[in-house]
Amino acid sequence: MSKLSDTTRNKLKTVSTATVATALFKRGLRIQCIQDVHPLSPDQPTMVGEAFTLRYMPAREDLNKLEMFRDRSHPQRKAVEDCPPGAVLVMDSRKDARAASAGAILVGRLKQRGVAGVVTDGGFRDSAEIAKLGIPAFHHRPSAPTNLTLHHAIEINGPIACGDAPVFPGDVILGDSDGVIVIPAHLADEIADETFEMTAFEDFVAEQVANGRGIFGLYPATDEQTLTDFAVWRKANGR
Template sequence: MPLNPETRNKLLKVSTATLCTALFKKGLRNQFIQDVHPLNPHQANMVGEAYTLRYIPAREDLNTIDVFKSPLHPQRLAIEDCPAGSVLVIDSRKNARAASAGSILISRLMKRGVAGIVSDGGFRDSPEIAQLAIPAYHQRPSAPTNLTIHCAIDLNVPIGCGDVAVYPGDIVVGDGEGVVIIPAHLADEIANEAVEMTAFEDFVSEKVLAGQSIVGLYPPTDAANIIAFQQWRIAHQR
């Protein structure tokens, strides 16, 4: 089932930290991709369905520069087939010694309307990618071509990315901290919970910055704070 546009809009306005807590409440503890960071932490949030690419170790007799001449090369297919509005998620085996992609391929994703790209390896041309109007997340810069380390092997299959299981169609959300994976069937529920949590956390932050103690406020064990939050929501139309 495609991602509900209303759910997408909600996810664009909440943090990965809040989403992790909402997922924890559902029993999911390991949904935040490890050691992956935004090239441009000031970009807007990234939201989209996962379209996956899997790498295995390259082998010298099979992975020469000539493999890129084939229009059926899996990496090239991923760049041309990843649907608009989706996020390309790459299993690079947490190995950043060679690039998962570079600025030309990621520019092509941007022009095709792809919502973002995530790799648990690295990208080459990272200064140029950081200037593009597409969110990109990786472990660290890596100049060598992917063929020196990686062999693209599978498209749109279950993968591991930064120690998180990612299934095609899962919902990928990125912000200035990193990337979280939401199982597709939970997306609407998690988005609604995160919106509610964000409203309360904004209320709490306002009170704490005004000098109030967190005792009885966070969590709201004092009934007076529950009433104050309800009044705050009305006043702020939240």
Template sequence: MTEYVLSTETRAKLMKVSTASVATALYKRGLRNQFIQNVFPIAWKGRNMVGQAFTLRYIPAREDRNPITVFRKADHPQRVAVDTCPEGSVLVMDSRKDARAASAGSILITRLAMRGCAGVVTDGGFRDAEGIGRLDMPAYHQRPSAPTNLTLHEALDINVPISCGDAPVFPGDVLVGDGDGVMVIPAHLADEIAEECQGMETFEDFVLEQVQAGASVIGLYPPTTDEAQAAYDGWKDRNGR
């Protein structure tokens, strides 16, 4: 089986679609659990986050394994994940939906940004959230974590299937984040979802314009009349869409 690689074309399409459109397209295919729950942008950048998932899994820390000295180790999984997440990818962390202990702080997230990663997502929290929010790279978390409690979690596995905010995330899946949150697109569906959502966004632009002009949504959204479809076709021609 060939490993999926997100193309420049598909990335560009997904940069222009909403997580709501992605959710609808996935729902049509029977996938209802692809939104990462209770995860929000630290500071909305005004543009989407798009990239393939590179994952890190945390487990509850066992005290004898997690003194503060573990961070000195060159093979510490948290540090290794930050230094090996590929350029253009999104580091996605299963932090057990627990923001008490930091998934990372501003120095590590700055390292991701400097390495050209597309973003970072945790279903836990970040320390130094204010500093992370000042970075140009998108970052999503549940809420700021305590600056202490460093070792409540143990970073264990790199680039394995995880759960993040109750959504299944497999390495290579495509993450799309906007101002509302983050959707996970299974890798094998990414190209067709991007194409379909691009069309959905065009149609919704038309509908919003019609509603703002006083039109009823009945028969328009969805377009269940010949008149609505004809109006949409004409709108696309006039607007070069």
């Protein structure tokens, strides 16, 4: 599945969701941030990968029984086994965290299969265990009940809404301590290039501000001297 180049993936791992949000805003894209999702661990690595999606609908009690998990084609179980290495499993749980989207065993299986991360706009059960797994994971809040009580897994790898953001299979997902953002697949390379450059400039600006320089003419770089100083800084720092 993965068409994300190593170069683009590695560049995106060095930039922030905030910087990407600005780059997308410049292109008229305003709702690409997945709302109200949070990292399970403050120490988890930056998450980058192509979206592989799972959609839930409201459960109907006479259909959603524990016996469903015996079916090997059950979309939740199948998504865990089919999500490609290097991809991010993104779950549309209708922003409803009253029942879990998944738990530590399923997320642990994703880690063992080489999946790059997992996101739900609902909740995870076993959240403390998931936080210790080392795989980037984002949810709204912890949730103990099984997904069967409220959610019916209905579709794998179709377009979804996750936390009010549109997610299409193959879109590039970036997650860090500030949250998760969705980069349309066709923009991934140019966004990676642009934000990589933006990050270098912002690091320069942060250093200048820490040394007492004011922001006028510096950020944004409306003074020619700022660009001259930045060029010198880049050369000195190998950026």
